[in-house]
Amino acid sequence: MVKIGLGWRWNVAGIMQGVRILEVATWVAAPSAGAVMADWGAEVIKVENPEGGDAIRGFTSIEGFQGGDIWWQLLNRGKKSIALNLSTEEGQAVLHRLAAASDVLLTNLQIGLLDRFRLDYQTLHEVNPRLVYGLLTGYGYDGPDRHLPGYDYSAYWARSGIMEHVSEPGRPPRPARPGIGDNSTSMVIAAGLSAALFHRERTGEGQEVHFSLYHSAVWAIGMDVQAALSFGAEIPHTNPDRARNPLWNAYKTSDDLWFQMVMLQSDRFWPRFCEAIESPALQDDPRFDSHANREQHSEALVAIIKEVVATRPREEWEQRFKDFNLVGGRVQRVIETVSDPQALANGFFTETDRGDGSALPLVSSPVKFKQNPTSVQGPAPELGQNTEEVLMDVGAYEWEELERLKEQGVIPW
Structure with missing residues (x-):
């Protein structure tokens, strides 16, 4: 060079x-x-x-x-x-x-x-x-x-x-x-x-x-287009308050920023997630102990996660997700992207x-x-x-x- x-x-x-x-x-x-x-x-x-x-x-x-x-x-x-x-x-x-x-x-x-x-x-x-x-x-x-x-x-x-x-x-x-x-x-x-x-x-x-x-x-x-092409129907719009998979959703942190969780295989991550948010009782809660049950009671679980995520700043959630090998990432502004170390x-x-x-x-x-x-x-x-x-x-x-x-x-x- x-x-x-x-x-x-x-x-x-x-x-x-x-x-x-x-x-x-x-x-x-x-x-x-x-x-x-x-x-x-x-x-x-x-x-x-x-x-x-x-x-x-x-x-x-x-x-x-x-x-x-x-x-x-x-x-x-x-x-x-x-x-x-x-x-x-x-x-x-x-x-x-x-x-x-x-x-x-x-x-x-x-x-x-x-x-x-x-x-x-x-x-x-x-x-x-x-x-x-x-x-x-x-x-x-x-x-x-x-x-x-x-x-x-x-x-x-x-x-x-x-x-x-x-x-x-x-x-x-x-x-x-x-x-x-x-x-x-x-x-x-x-x-x-x-x-x-x-x-x-x-x-x-x-x-x-x-x-x-x-x-x-x-x-x-x-x-989305393949769904419409195959079935003549559209994948529904995402409603963050009733996300079908609450572990695939964005949540506001205590510093008024946002954190995006992306755990599509929610059963795989659920035990570690409960540890990470320091809510071990959730793991065996019958409303949330399987992907199907979490989907059925998604509105209640989203509300719980919202409340928990709002107690810590975004940076802490990033670190906790790394520590527990969970999938997620910060929602950045462009002005942050241009100085992002990664x-x-x-x-x-x-x-x-x-x-x-x-x-x-x-x-x-x-x-x-x-x-x-x-x-x-x-x-x-x-x-x-x-x-x-x-x-x-x-x-x-x-x-x-x-x-x-x-x-x-x-x-x-």
């Missing part, structure tokens, strides 16, 4: 070194996948509209929280940026020339724009038969809603049933956290493109790979140099290759920062050709 600026970078080849990815994508999910693969060592070339670039560049505030460029940096670190006017035939020709020298093209443009900009799979397959083509849509490539724009709040969180199922009955639906569906889907994209590249290495054949926010969410909530010990966070000598802290991508460790390759690029470099090195353009493209309004001056 070597020190580069204010960040550390492993001086071994990334697992995807030598893979070139053209990212014609905006906002969060697809760019997040590009960021992950850049961490893995791929060369990711982000293709942006010269007029403002990716919309996430201007997304600086969430719920009044002023974040500046932190979300742009999170999703686009380690990439190159070219500014290219794809509304022109000349711009489309430039992209085709770059695609001919690339391994992957990843896009989330709406289907109508793909046809208009000649970015459909068939066109690019003719340009480069070995190209892996990844397309992310909101709701899927086929069907009545194929043309709809989709963000994770609508296509992932709301449409899938997650939003309704994590909300309290009779209350307004619970909103999602920013990017929770997008960043989850990004790992699906990275996995799918990696599998397609593996297939290409064995067969020499390119591949068209489709992803959607909607399907990714249905997979995420798959246990997260720090496992490299959940990293930093790089912004390019001006100041440190840029970042969430690291969640796959750890032990022989080829991942690392952030640098900060996110300025709009069009690498246009001339990429067109000359990858597209084999001469300087005179670049001048002509500038005159035609294809790339900026």
